[in-house]
Amino acid sequence: QSVLTQPPSVSGAPGQRVTISCTGSSSNIGAGYDVHWYQQLPGTAPKLLIYGNSNRPSGVPDRFSGSKSGTSASLAITGLQAEDEADYYCQSYDSSLREWVFGGGTKLTVL
Amino acid sequence: EVQLVESGGVVVQPGGSLRLSCAASGFTFDDYTMHWVRQAPGKGLEWVSLISWDGGSTYYADSVKGRFTISRDNSKNSLYLQMNSLRTEDTALYYCAKIETAMAILDAFDIWGQGTMVTVSS
Numbered sequence: 067q068s069v070l071t072q073p074p075s076v077s078g079a080p081g082q083r084v085t086i087s088c089t090g091s092s093s094n095i096g097a098g099y100d101v102h103w104y105q106q107l108p109g110t111a112p113k114l115l116i117y118g119n120s121n122r123p124s125g126v127p128d129r130f131s132g133s134k135s136g137t138s139a140s141l142a143i144t145g146l147q148a149e150d151e152a153d154y155y156c157q158s159y160d161s162s163l164r165e166w167v168f169g170g171g172t173k174l175t176v177l
Numbered sequence: 178e179v180q181l182v183e184s185g186g187v188v189v190q191p192g193g194s195l196r197l198s199c200a201a202s203g204f205t206f207d208d209y210t211m212h213w214v215r216q217a218p219g220k221g222l223e224w225v226s227l228i229s230w231d232g233g234s235t236y237y238a239d240s241v242k243g244r245f246t247i248s249r250d251n252s253k254n255s256l257y258l259q260m261n262s263l264r265t266e267d268t269a270l271y272y273c274a275k276i277e278t279a280m281a282i283l284d285a286f287d288i289w290g291q292g293t294m295v296t297v298s299s
Binding site for chain 2: 068111153170
């Protein structure tokens with residue numbers, strides 16, 4: 067059971083918009099710690115997608131956006147493309163556990 | 178080019194020991210906090226350990242505390258993970274990862290290696 071809760075899977079057709087939620091608690095996201103998002107394409111290492119809740123590293127398309135509110139965060143992907151099919155993970159810090167924590171991951175399927 | 182290359186993963190028996198290495202290049206290694214993250218086959222990401230840029234602070238997941246030791250040699254641009262008393266549940270692909278901001282602790286992991294596979298099996 068992950069400290070950060072994500073839906074196991076989401077899907078959407080090409081061109082559509084999908085969102086992936088990441089629900090935490092008062093000891094992690096709710097305590098003000100930043101949420102970061104990673105994309106893991108099949109058979110590859112994770113790649114930083116969003117840092118500091120809503121910032122995109124250089125080279126990440128603006129189709130990807132992040133937000134945070136209260137004890138939750140969200141990743142939105144607009145204009146869905148086949149190449150977006152991957153696993154997505156949220157990550158933060160938990161002050162009660164004194165550990166860096168990941169969500170369980172969400173598999174995005176492009177229909 | 179910023180790069181991290183892990184090595185040392187093998188098949189080891191339960192109760193055995195292993196040391197993983199991570200060679201860093203393309204950035205000022207001794208300015209950055211480093212992490213180990215693992216991924217069991219078909220499972221999600223699990224944070225394992227952190228070491229600050231100067232080696233002065235280390236943190237561990239409860240699942241490995243007392244068994245694993247993280248260290249670094251800044252003169253060799255290298256990160257290590259000494260793994261003792263290995264269990265079957267430690268079987269995973271182990272990644273090293275760099276923090277995005279110099280001399281920070283809580284920032285995102287901006288660069289990841291390709292991983293090295295550790296299999297604990299009799």
